[in-house]
Amino acid sequence: MFVKICGLSEEEHVEVAIDAGADALGFVFAESVRKIDPAQAAAITRKVPDTVRKVAVMLHPSAEELQSVLEEFEPDILQADVDSLPGLDIPERIECWPVLRDSSTITSFVIAVLQSSENFLFEGSRSGSGETVDWAVAARVAAQGGMILAGGLGVDNVGEAIETVRPFGVDVSSGVENTPGRKDSELIRKFIGAAKAAGKNV
Secondary structure (H helix, E strand, C coil), rough: EEEECCCCCCCCHHHHHHHHCCCCCEEEECCCCCCCCHHHHHHHCCCCCCCCEEEEEEECCCCCHHHHHHHHHCCCCEEECCCCCCHHHCCCEEEEEEEEECCCCCCCHHHHHHHHCCCEECCCCCCCCCCCCHHHHHHHHCCCCEEEECCCCCCCCHHHHHHHHCCCCEEHHHHHECCCCCHHHHHHHHHHHHHHHHHCCC
16 A cells, blocks of 8 residues: 655654655645745655655646746655646656545546546545545545545544545545644554555455
8 A cells, every 4th residue: 555644844754754664755835834845845855765755745836836846855746736737847757646636527637637647646625634535436536546545534544444445545644643734753653554554455
């Protein structure tokens, strides 16, 4: 099971996530209690191995905002809403993860963007809010392949979510925090352990 820990802002928690087996680390460059600037993100990810993906999480970024993140942070992946990606000038070396929200209208345009991406996220209307998506709907979307489930996941429900939805991966932010924006090392370890264990049974 592919696991992404999102909204990281401290090197301690970056290292904890890597040691616990995270496959991807997300850094938020949008208005949020978890917002981090590109230079700070670069500084706390200096020791991240090539086997762990660095994800720039953005919300309808301008060309200038995107360029700053690409140059200073140098992510492996850009994560942004499905409708904003086609208008951005993204280098070929950067993988794109479209975000499909459970309130989205599924148009032929949206389907085309998703089909052009190896992976994509499915989450609620507001990222990082702990809003749980409809798992029955998510399961139908996951059947298309490559879906990373986000929204309202935590240590107590990630196993059930994986069993029900059968996604390619899971993504957590608020579910591993002790206060908004402040990650908890033990919750990170427990979440990754629970997700990896559940993934072996699906």
